[in-house]
Amino acid sequence: MPLIRFVSVEKGNFLYFFFIFLLLFLVVFFRLIAKNRGQAWTRKFILALMWGNFILHFAKQLNPCYLMNFPFSFGRSSLENLCAVLICISPFIFLWGNDYLKDYVFYLGIVSGVLVYFLPTGALGKDLGDMDNLLEAIRFYSCHAPLVICGFLMVDRGLHKLNYHRLWAVPITFVAINFLVVLNAFFMSFVIRYPDWPHTLEAFFDRDGFVNQSASFGPPTSLDSIIGWAYPYLPPILMTIRIDGVIYFTPSLYLLLPVALATLILGPLMSLPYERRHFLLDREAMKQKKAMKKKAVALP
Numbered sequence: 001m002p003l004i005r006f007v008s009v010e011k012g013n014f015l016y017f018f019f020i021f022l023l024l025f026l027v028v029f030f031r032l033i034a035k036n037r038g039q040a041w042t043r044k045f046i047l048a049l050m051w052g053n054f055i056l057h058f059a060k061q062l063n064p065c066y067l068m069n070f071p072f073s074f075g076r077s078s079l080e081n082l083c084a085v086l087i088c089i090s091p092f093i094f095l096w097g098n099d100y101l102k103d104y105v106f107y108l109g110i111v112s113g114v115l116v117y118f119l120p121t122g123a124l125g126k127d128l129g130d131m132d133n134l135l136e137a138i139r140f141y142s143c144h145a146p147l148v149i150c151g152f153l154m155v156d157r158g159l160h161k162l163n164y165h166r167l168w169a170v171p172i173t174f175v176a177i178n179f180l181v182v183l184n185a186f187f188m189s190f191v192i193r194y195p196d197w198p199h200t201l202e203a204f205f206d207r208d209g210f211v212n213q214s215a216s217f218g219p220p221t222s223l224d225s226i227i228g229w230a231y232p233y234l235p236p237i238l239m240t241i242r243i244d245g246v247i248y249f250t251p252s253l254y255l256l257l258p259v260a261l262a263t264l265i266l267g268p269l270m271s272l273p274y275e276r277r278h279f280l281l282d283r284e285a286m287k288q289k290k291a292m293k294k295k296a297v298a299l300p
Contacts, residue, residue, distance in 0.1 A: 050091035065132040079184040081213040109151030167267040171260040185211040218249030
């Protein structure tokens with residue numbers, strides 16, 4: 001018996017904005033607490049959230065809608081998309097990762113987490129009057145919130161120091177981690193041969209297939225009318241391949257250029273609050289270097 005009938009998250013409705021503002025509230029709330037409690041508490045809190053999220057990624061199998069399809073549903077607890085990978089590797093990176101990997105947790109954790117709240121594909125249109133859907137929607141929002149909260153607190157509370165000179169590595173790290181999604185899809189499809197995963201190469205590379213959740217195999221065909229004009233300008237073979245008139249993308253690798261452009265724009269903006277002094281010092285150094293060059297040219 002449904003708890004509430006015909007209640008669902010839809011773009012622009014009350015629930016849609018409720019979860020967005022809830023995320024914003026949680027970020028501000030935990031920032032205030034972390035500021036008062038200090039770094040030691042913040043470190044423990046971040047680890048608790050990360051390990052809790054890690055456990056939830058596998059414990060979701062206890063949801064009746066997953067249990068009905070067990071053990072084949074376990075594929076949904078694999079590295080099926082970028083957020084799943086980030087959930088699984090974040091606690092290890094936080095404890096033992098280098099600065100480049102921690103940069104990834106900051107930038108991609110915040111960007112991917114926020115994007116999911118604005119495009120909640122795992123919750124949109126589901127009748128929350130159904131208990132299975134309600135539990136899954138709560139899990140969906142709950143597992144993405146820590147990506148934003150932990151990434152933000154880690155830098156804001158001084159547990160990781162940004163350096164915008166390292167931004168060049170973000171696109172490379174992104175492509176490498178996205179490749180884990182491709183390997184996971186291949187393993188699930190052709191090694192374990194999970195029933196719900198594609199078992200043919202044509203379906204495997206399908207840009208509208210569910211294994212393409214993180215656009216690892218190319219942008220969905222629904223975006224061709226918007227960004228298709230750019231496809232001819234992507235480097236051939238390394239980026240796009242045409243077979244019988246159908247455009248295929250080199251898995252993961254094709255993302256290097258667009259992610260690099262996005263990093264060029266978003267990276268400095270996201271790091272500016274913490275790297276302002278660094279920016280100013282570099283600008284001053286460039287001015288002095290330029291002045292010295294002019295002076296050297298003017299000398300007889």
